[in-house]
Amino acid sequence: xxxxxxxxxxxxxxxxxxxxxxxxxxxxxxxxxxxxxxxxxxxxxxxxxxxxxxxxxxxxxxxxxxxxxxxxxxxxxxxxxxxxxxxxxxxxxxxxxxxxxxxxxxxxxxxxxxxxxxxxxxxxxxxxxxxxxxxxxxxxxxxxxxxxxxxxxxxxxxxxxxxxxxxxxxxxxxxxxxxxxxxxxxxxxxxxxxxxxxxxxxxxxxxxxxxxxxxxxxxxxxxxxxxxxxxxxxxxxxxxxxxxxxxxxxxxxxxxxxxxxxxx
Amino acid sequence: xxxxxxxxxxxxxxxxxxxxxxxxxxxxxxxxxxxxxxxxxxxxxxxxxxxxxxxxxxxxxxxxxxxxxxxxxxxxxxxxxxxxxxxxxxxxxxxxxxxxxxxxxxxxxxxxxxxxxxxxxxxxxxxxxxxxxxxxxxxxxxxxxxxxxxxxxxxxxxxxxxxxxxxxxxxxxxxxxxxxxxxxxxxxxxxxxxxxxxxxxxxxxxxxxxxxxxxxxxxxxxxxxxxxxxxxxxxxxxxxxxxxxxxxxxxxxxxxxxxxxxxxxxxxxxxxxxxxxxxxxxxxxxxxxxxxxxxxxxxxxxxxxxxxxxxxxxxxxxxxxxxxxxxx
Numbered sequence: 001x002x003x004x005x006x007x008x009x010x011x012x013x014x015x016x017x018x019x020x021x022x023x024x025x026x027x028x029x030x031x032x033x034x035x036x037x038x039x040x041x042x043x044x045x046x047x048x049x050x051x052x053x054x055x056x057x058x059x060x061x062x063x064x065x066x067x068x069x070x071x072x073x074x075x076x077x078x079x080x081x082x083x084x085x086x087x088x089x090x091x092x093x094x095x096x097x098x099x100x101x102x103x104x105x106x107x108x109x110x111x112x113x114x115x116x117x118x119x120x121x122x123x124x125x126x127x128x129x130x131x132x133x134x135x136x137x138x139x140x141x142x143x144x145x146x147x148x149x150x151x152x153x154x155x156x157x158x159x160x161x162x163x164x165x166x167x168x169x170x171x172x173x174x175x176x177x178x179x180x181x182x183x184x185x186x187x188x189x190x191x192x193x194x195x196x197x198x199x200x201x202x203x204x205x206x207x208x209x210x211x212x213x214x215x216x217x218x219x220x221x222x223x224x225x226x227x228x229x230x231x232x233x234x235x236x237x238x239x240x241x242x243x244x245x246x247x248x249x250x251x252x253x254x255x256x257x258x259x260x261x262x263x264x
Numbered sequence: 265x266x267x268x269x270x271x272x273x274x275x276x277x278x279x280x281x282x283x284x285x286x287x288x289x290x291x292x293x294x295x296x297x298x299x300x301x302x303x304x305x306x307x308x309x310x311x312x313x314x315x316x317x318x319x320x321x322x323x324x325x326x327x328x329x330x331x332x333x334x335x336x337x338x339x340x341x342x343x344x345x346x347x348x349x350x351x352x353x354x355x356x357x358x359x360x361x362x363x364x365x366x367x368x369x370x371x372x373x374x375x376x377x378x379x380x381x382x383x384x385x386x387x388x389x390x391x392x393x394x395x396x397x398x399x400x401x402x403x404x405x406x407x408x409x410x411x412x413x414x415x416x417x418x419x420x421x422x423x424x425x426x427x428x429x430x431x432x433x434x435x436x437x438x439x440x441x442x443x444x445x446x447x448x449x450x451x452x453x454x455x456x457x458x459x460x461x462x463x464x465x466x467x468x469x470x471x472x473x474x475x476x477x478x479x480x481x482x483x484x485x486x487x488x489x490x491x492x493x494x495x496x497x498x499x500x501x502x503x504x505x506x507x508x509x510x511x512x513x514x515x516x517x518x519x520x521x522x523x524x525x526x527x528x529x530x531x532x533x534x535x536x537x538x539x540x541x542x543x544x545x546x547x548x549x550x551x552x553x554x555x556x557x558x559x560x561x562x563x564x565x566x567x568x569x570x571x572x573x574x575x576x577x578x579x580x581x582x583x584x585x586x587x588x589x590x591x592x
């Protein structure tokens with residue numbers, strides 16, 4: 001049964017031009033609470049730009065972005081920081097900063113300019129550390145962590161923002177299979193907790209396995225959106241990625257991509 | 265960890281207090297501590313000792329403290345804002361510009377020596393403005409790489425202009441050498457009176473930038489996610505550093521080394537690069553090191569004054585190298 005609620009995020013007819021190159025023209029994206037939306041598409045299709053522009057990290061040329069009904073242009077930076085958190089593909093890894101320090105920085109949209117963090121802020125930081133599974137190495141310095149651990153710290157920083165939406169730009173791009181699965185479960189779990197999660201992903205099997213909806217971006221526009229099995233069928237894979245491939249899922253929730261690697 | 269950080273603060277604070285006492289009491293004439301206290305409280309009899317303390321040593325001590333703190337804070341802000349360990353006031357052109365401004369007054373207009381601090385300050389700020397104007401132009405405004413390259417180019421330009429002046433007025437070079445080497449003078453409060461507003465503005469900006477710089481440390485994307493505009497923060501940090509470094513140069517010549525090394529020493533010794541720690545402790549340590557260096561420079565071969573710049577390098581480099589060797 002569909003319940004008419006206001007979406008957390010609505011992106012309509014979004015256009016972005018960088019320099020003189022049009023990157024997006026007609027991108028769409030909708031996100032509701034408790035939903036995990038995967039944005040997929042070939043390299044250079046504009047997936048990251050779509051998510052960055054929706055998050056307010058990238059200047060828009062035209063189109064609308066609404067956060068809980070409010071036009072993004074009317075939101076102040078600090079307000080926006082409480083509505084969405086953005087996890088980059090690879091954050092900077094400064095020396096001399098511990099995991100806990102970094103997560104506390106993530107709390108800053110809730111702390112006034114010269115005020116000290118309150119007990120509630122520290123509690124939010126601890127909760128973020130706990131939820132993202134970084135408690136075991138919370139005192140360690142960032143450069144001593146593995147890629148998978150660092151990515152979980154990035155998610156912890158975002159969770160400390162306590163925004164209803166978390167947007168992650170290819171968070172598993174550099175991770176091994178085990179670390180990817182940890183991140184996948186974490187993101188799915190956050191959506192189950194009630195957060196809206198947007199995930200930019202290259203791995204279609206991962207997207208199909210954890211996303212409620214998949215948005216396919218190709219050549220700067222949204223070409224399809226819906227449940228993975230409706231959207232990521234063989235014809236679409238051939239059309240958008242120019243490969244002969246098929247998505248396979250079984251009843252255990254296993255998902256994989258069957259690719260005709262060497263056949264044209 | 266907290267113990268280690270507190271220890272660093274305690275050492276820096278003790279060094280600053282000891283250096284302050286030494287600076288006020290020691291010199292060509294030694295003034296007993298009791299007389300210094302009397303002079304400061306206004307209880308002293310009018311006489312040469314009171315004059316020495318209030319008119320010579322107090323302004324010099326105060327100058328060393330604000331210059332040392334200013335340069336160290338400028339370095340900490342720039343290293344944080346540019347995410348570059350090599351950043352110092354030299355990088356944004358301030359040092360080169362201030363050197364040229366001072367050389368211009370000392371060599372070309374020696375009769376207007378009173379304008380020395382103004383010249384150094386003005387050209388230091390002009391050079392920094394030029395660097396930022398270049399860095400903020402073009403398709404990717406505010407890029408770190410472009411800012412650093414613009415800084416190197418503008419510094420080279422002013423450096424060449426200074427060298428040209430030195431060769432054009434060889435008979436007056438002696439007067440400029442002291443400024444270029446860096447060192448404090450016993451000119452009373454005149455310079456401080458000119459530049460204190462710039463120091464104040466720089467320090468206030470620095471305090472406001474502490475939190476935003478911590479966000480920037482996690483990368484531009486995370487900073488933006490947290491509601492910070494990276495370019496604004498970089499520009500603000502650059503402005504604050506330019507104000508502090510130009511004001512420092514107009515009092516004490518070119519002591520750029522301090523701005524480069526002190527924040528590193530603080531990070532390595534304290535084991536953290538949180539700006540809430542690095543900025544204030546750098547201020548404390550920079551003030552302590554410059555004041556100690558200046559007092560040594562005045563007293564080792566009194567009444568001859570050694571230039572404090574080279575002396576401080578001699579003091580600071582071994583400490584820096586020791587800490588660097590143990591760094592991860």
